[in-house]
Amino acid sequence: MSVNNDISAAPHARRLGPGLAFALTAGVIGLCLAASALPSPLYKLYAAQWQLPASTMTLIYATYCFGVLASLLVFGRVSDTWGRRPVIMVGLAGLLASMVVFMFAADAAWLFAARAVQGLATGIAISAAGAALLELYQGGNPAKASLYNVVASALGVGVGGLLGAVLVEYAPGPLVTPFIVLAALVIVLVLGMLGVPETVTGDSRTGFRIAAPGVPRQIITPFTLASLGITCTWAIIGIYLGLVGTLAPALLHAETQLAAGLAILALGGTSAVPPLLTQKLAPAVQIAWGAVALTAGIALMAWALSVNGAALFIVASVVIGAGVGFGMFGSLRTVGAAAPPDRRAQVMAAFYIVAYAAISLPAVAAGFTVRQLGAVQTFQIFGAGIVVVSLGTLILAVARQRAQTRAAASVPVPRAGAVTERG
Numbered sequence: 001m002s003v004n005n006d007i008s009a010a011p012h013a014r015r016l017g018p019g020l021a022f023a024l025t026a027g028v029i030g031l032c033l034a035a036s037a038l039p040s041p042l043y044k045l046y047a048a049q050w051q052l053p054a055s056t057m058t059l060i061y062a063t064y065c066f067g068v069l070a071s072l073l074v075f076g077r078v079s080d081t082w083g084r085r086p087v088i089m090v091g092l093a094g095l096l097a098s099m100v101v102f103m104f105a106a107d108a109a110w111l112f113a114a115r116a117v118q119g120l121a122t123g124i125a126i127s128a129a130g131a132a133l134l135e136l137y138q139g140g141n142p143a144k145a146s147l148y149n150v151v152a153s154a155l156g157v158g159v160g161g162l163l164g165a166v167l168v169e170y171a172p173g174p175l176v177t178p179f180i181v182l183a184a185l186v187i188v189l190v191l192g193m194l195g196v197p198e199t200v201t202g203d204s205r206t207g208f209r210i211a212a213p214g215v216p217r218q219i220i221t222p223f224t225l226a227s228l229g230i231t232c233t234w235a236i237i238g239i240y241l242g243l244v245g246t247l248a249p250a251l252l253h254a255e256t257q258l259a260a261g262l263a264i265l266a267l268g269g270t271s272a273v274p275p276l277l278t279q280k281l282a283p284a285v286q287i288a289w290g291a292v293a294l295t296a297g298i299a300l301m302a303w304a305l306s307v308n309g310a311a312l313f314i315v316a317s318v319v320i321g322a323g324v325g326f327g328m329f330g331s332l333r334t335v336g337a338a339a340p341p342d343r344r345a346q347v348m349a350a351f352y353i354v355a356y357a358a359i360s361l362p363a364v365a366a367g368f369t370v371r372q373l374g375a376v377q378t379f380q381i382f383g384a385g386i387v388v389v390s391l392g393t394l395i396l397a398v399a400r401q402r403a404q405t406r407a408a409a410s411v412p413v414p415r416a417g418a419v420t421e422r423g
Helices: 018-037 040-050 054-075 078-082 084-103 108-136 142-170 177-193 217-251 258-271 273-277 283-307 310-338 341-410 418-422
Strands: none
Touching: 018 084, 018 108, 018 142, 018 177, 040 054, 040 108, 040 142, 040 217, 040 258, 054 108, 054 341, 078 084, 078 108, 078 341, 084 108, 084 177, 108 142, 108 341, 142 177, 142 217, 142 258, 142 273, 142 310, 217 258, 217 283, 217 310, 217 341, 258 273, 258 310, 273 283, 273 310, 283 310, 283 341, 310 341
């Protein structure tokens, strides 16, 4: 596959400049994550209006996650052969369709359909957009591309959760207005993507071809570390989003969903900070710091829930957010640097399959567990499981960093004048 890193040379049409094209592509990832978080504050309204049990709402959430997974499994590598831009456009069109279904939802069946379409559309869009970011950044710097990917994802989750809560609380038609706002943003992105240059060029653009996601054998080791890092971070996001609607109002002594929205913003907003401040750290070091912060944050959260401490709850959310930021950035940098250029979408799709399995399966299990044990004990149990995985990730990250340091130290440094001696 030929990848065009000089986007000013895009053929056939005058395209947007590199900065704006890169920002719009990052915006696709941010909007997809915002759209996934926005319905969370609405679930209580749906449940009250249609007398839906908690198990049904959990299954509706699961439908979205499994839609993403199915989409990644089937269409994960399509953009490697069809092109990034057309695949992103199809994903955005599907996301717009899901917003329309949400607007006209009349019962639970509509919600299942809307979340299924949203999941399929998200899976199509994010793998292509993630690969495009690696190619649109001038110089093909995977670290910088991963930085903006993480910031867009973090702000998407945080802003999406807060926006949903604010619109539910203050906007007319709380079950319709949020999706009108999202639909308008999707339309803006669709129009903007028309000017984004295509980065997949040459003979590899052979048209629409379905190929399963995969991981080349030579990158198994870095992919495994990246997968563990994203598993820890996205698993806690899934548990947090699933339970914060119950936990935040009780702990913050608030009767509105605005408390849940602010809590989501605290976690999501904080997770955008570590990537901005720690760009010079090695990816394995970032993953290690993420594991440490997640372990500390989950422990603080368990303590806050035990003593019903509002301030401690906010502090724990911020610490968890920092862990998410470290872990996501280190994981994306690791997989972005390792992925072969001609198989970027395939590898990114495999990476996101791990991520969405991590965010969905524990959250769905927690949704059923909470009926028996309550939100507090459910968080403590699943949080303990994430801590175990985080500690294992920490050990592997430290071992990889030490191995890389030893490898770098063993490379001989050429002596001054060595070249002239041979001449």
